[in-house]
Amino acid sequence: MMARGDSSAPEDLVRRFVELAWNQGEEQLAAGLLGTEFEHHDLVTDVESDAAGYLKSILGLRAAFSAIELQIHEMIASEGRVAYRWRAVGTHAVTGLVVIDGMSIDHVAEGRIVQNWTVWDRAWLERELPSLLRPGEDGSQDGG
Numbered sequence: 001m002m003a004r005g006d007s008s009a010p011e012d013l014v015r016r017f018v019e020l021a022w023n024q025g026e027e028q029l030a031a032g033l034l035g036t037e038f039e040h041h042d043l044v045t046d047v048e049s050d051a052a053g054y055l056k057s058i059l060g061l062r063a064a065f066s067a068i069e070l071q072i073h074e075m076i077a078s079e080g081r082v083a084y085r086w087r088a089v090g091t092h093a094v095t096g097l098v099v100i101d102g103m104s105i106d107h108v109a110e111g112r113i114v115q116n117w118t119v120w121d122r123a124w125l126e127r128e129l130p131s132l133l134r135p136g137e138d139g140s141q142d143g144g
Contacts, residue, residue: 010108011077014084017106017113021058022070022088031055035114043119054116065090065098082106088120095128 008016013033021030031051040047040054049057062068068090075084088100102120106113 008111009077010080010082010106011075013108013111013113014075014077014082014106015072018070018072018086021055022062022068025059025062027055027059030058033113035109035112038112038114038116040116041118043117044122061088061090065092067091068098080108082108092129098124098128100124 017030017033020026020033034051034054036051038051038054040049040051040057042048047057065088068088071087071089073085073087075082077083083103083105085103086101088098088102090098092098100120102118104116104118106117107115
């Protein structure tokens with residue numbers, strides 16, 4: 001049976017997901033912690049995805065930034081909602097050290113994460129790796 005968080009507090013489930021998905025790249029185990037109707041909302045890129053899309057984006061970032069680790073610095077949980085401030089630290093082949101700060105709110109129901117809302121600091125990527133955000137473009141801010 002897939003890993004489930006039925007007996008855990010919502011904040012424990014979220015910490016386990018972060019560890020499995022972001023820090024270990026354990027896609028199948030992490031997927032077992034997400035609800036069947038999971039929704040991810042990235043408020044910076046305006047991207048929405050289901051569980052498979054969200055896990056694919058995490059694995060893509062793990063591939064782009066070696067040794068990436070998502071560190072949770074503060075967490076508040078109430079009534080099935082878990083808000084956390086985080087920092088992702090990794091290494092990129094071109095720029096070296098990567099540090100991105102963000103905040104997420106996860107909604108937990110029936111022992112699974114059913115929704116994630118995330119906002120993060122896009123400024124570093126805009127400045128250092130614009131092609132990662134806009135593949136195929138020259139990186140200029142004016143779009144052309």
